[in-house]
Amino acid sequence: MPELKVGIVGAGIAGLSAAIALSRAGHTVEIYEKSHFKNETGAAIIIGCNGTRILREWGFDFEKAGAMDYNQMRRIRADTIAIDSVDHFTNMEEKYGDRWLLFHRADLHAGLRAIVEAQQASVKIHLGTSVADLDAEQGILKLASGEEVQKDLTIVADGARSELIERVIGRPYPVNKSPMSIYRFFQPFEKVSTHAAAGQFFENQPSGFTTFYKTEVVRLGLLLTAYPCRGGKLLYVGLVHPTKPSEKELEEWDHPASYEDVISSAEGFHPAVQAICEDATDIKVYRQMWRDPVETLTKGKAILCGDSSHLMLPTHGQGASMALEDAIAMEVLFTGVRSPDQAIARTDLFNQFRLPRVSAVQTMSNKMMGPPDKMISEVRRYYDGAVPGLKAKTFSEEYNDFFFSYDVAQEARNLVHGR
Numbered sequence: 001m002p003e004l005k006v007g008i009v010g011a012g013i014a015g016l017s018a019a020i021a022l023s024r025a026g027h028t029v030e031i032y033e034k035s036h037f038k039n040e041t042g043a044a045i046i047i048g049c050n051g052t053r054i055l056r057e058w059g060f061d062f063e064k065a066g067a068m069d070y071n072q073m074r075r076i077r078a079d080t081i082a083i084d085s086v087d088h089f090t091n092m093e094e095k096y097g098d099r100w101l102l103f104h105r106a107d108l109h110a111g112l113r114a115i116v117e118a119q120q121a122s123v124k125i126h127l128g129t130s131v132a133d134l135d136a137e138q139g140i141l142k143l144a145s146g147e148e149v150q151k152d153l154t155i156v157a158d159g160a161r162s163e164l165i166e167r168v169i170g171r172p173y174p175v176n177k178s179p180m181s182i183y184r185f186f187q188p189f190e191k192v193s194t195h196a197a198a199g200q201f202f203e204n205q206p207s208g209f210t211t212f213y214k215t216e217v218v219r220l221g222l223l224l225t226a227y228p229c230r231g232g233k234l235l236y237v238g239l240v241h242p243t244k245p246s247e248k249e250l251e252e253w254d255h256p257a258s259y260e261d262v263i264s265s266a267e268g269f270h271p272a273v274q275a276i277c278e279d280a281t282d283i284k285v286y287r288q289m290w291r292d293p294v295e296t297l298t299k300g301k302a303i304l305c306g307d308s309s310h311l312m313l314p315t316h317g318q319g320a321s322m323a324l325e326d327a328i329a330m331e332v333l334f335t336g337v338r339s340p341d342q343a344i345a346r347t348d349l350f351n352q353f354r355l356p357r358v359s360a361v362q363t364m365s366n367k368m369m370g371p372p373d374k375m376i377s378e379v380r381r382y383y384d385g386a387v388p389g390l391k392a393k394t395f396s397e398e399y400n401d402f403f404f405s406y407d408v409a410q411e412a413r414n415l416v417h418g419r
């Protein structure tokens, strides 16, 4: 029986993951990516056990990608440098069966690309190829060159500023811009860990988050988070700050910022905390964006996945893990599917299966800073399973149980084959 012909728009984490999944499900995949892979966002990323479980199943090379375990979270006052709390996450494998990991985004992307390229002839990547439009019912991708390609299944993985989302949900869906933006950059880990002032925070510490925050909330949410990646060679630093007037119209992830911008935002921080930023170069600023849940993830022969459909604030570090969950759900649902009609039925099943989970995670990520009862009652509109209690904090055991105990591949198998 012939396999399905699948077209994927976008080769970010979501698009590459979908390509791996659908190739493993036995189908022929073509990816259309408008860039030339030169500009993967320079940032680090955290992948929860729910995501690393999927990477492991695909044979991802964690060592080559320089993955670091997320072993602890320390919250430190930015002005007095008094340690407020330390949480240890050393039993992840024992409890959830997999690791909680920190990556340089480019390393995660390269590791996924290596798996795509190892899928022999079943995946073809067209770089520098922009998709201008989509006919979701017919499965037609209209390339910017004017060429049209007909597919049995189309995957829309064109990211946060998706233009094709409109073709699936039937209306434009602009992003919401948060009042907060992030400066981000990397420092050589050794430079910071041996620094006379800043070294005290990193020397001989287990890998994980070190977060400095202002308790006097003069400037809501001002905090600096640092964590290692790339096998401990780099320290990623993100400084969340109120968006400045000059940053209000930013659309890109990679807008350049200056050292002066960073230091002026870290005003009032202890000199040892400011020293983490010393002589930082290649600084980028990005305005945080989010969307409320969409009403559908699918239409006809099209599936939305990744940030195109469930863009969320990075509160729980679950954006990329949701893209991985989308992908392995496709792998299970489309294995053995050979006829276009069956593919349409499975597309619909994907929507029923994924929408409650991604909408819940999106709402938890976007509304965590507001009143908890309001956030949870909104989650309830989409999701009727057990949820964390009202007092549960980000990265607490209750949230970890919610995110990490869920085995999406197993749930999808139960759905297709019965429990």
Ligand SMILES: Cc1cc2nc3c(=O)[nH]c(=O)nc-3n(C[C@H](O)[C@H](O)[C@H](O)COP(=O)(O)OP(=O)(O)OC[C@H]3O[C@@H](n4cnc5c(N)ncnc54)[C@H](O)[C@@H]3O)c2cc1C
Pocket: 009, 010, 011, 012, 013, 014, 015, 032, 033, 034, 035, 041, 043, 044, 045, 046, 047, 129, 130, 131, 132, 157, 158, 159, 160, 253, 286, 305, 306, 307, 308, 314, 317, 318, 319, 320, 321, 322, 323
């Ligand atoms: C600074 C930052 C920090 C983050 N931190 C975390 C974290 O710690 N943990 C976490 O889980 N998530 C995090 N996220 C979110 C996470 O990175 C995303 O959820 C994840 O990468 C999925 O992205 P994507 O593939 O859907 O979109 P993208 O990575 O944006 O990829 C979309 C791709 O589509 C291409 N494209 C767009 N339009 C077209 C078109 N018309 N034709 C062809 N190609 C097109 C683009 O060039 C791009 O390559 C972070 C995001 C950012 C920006």
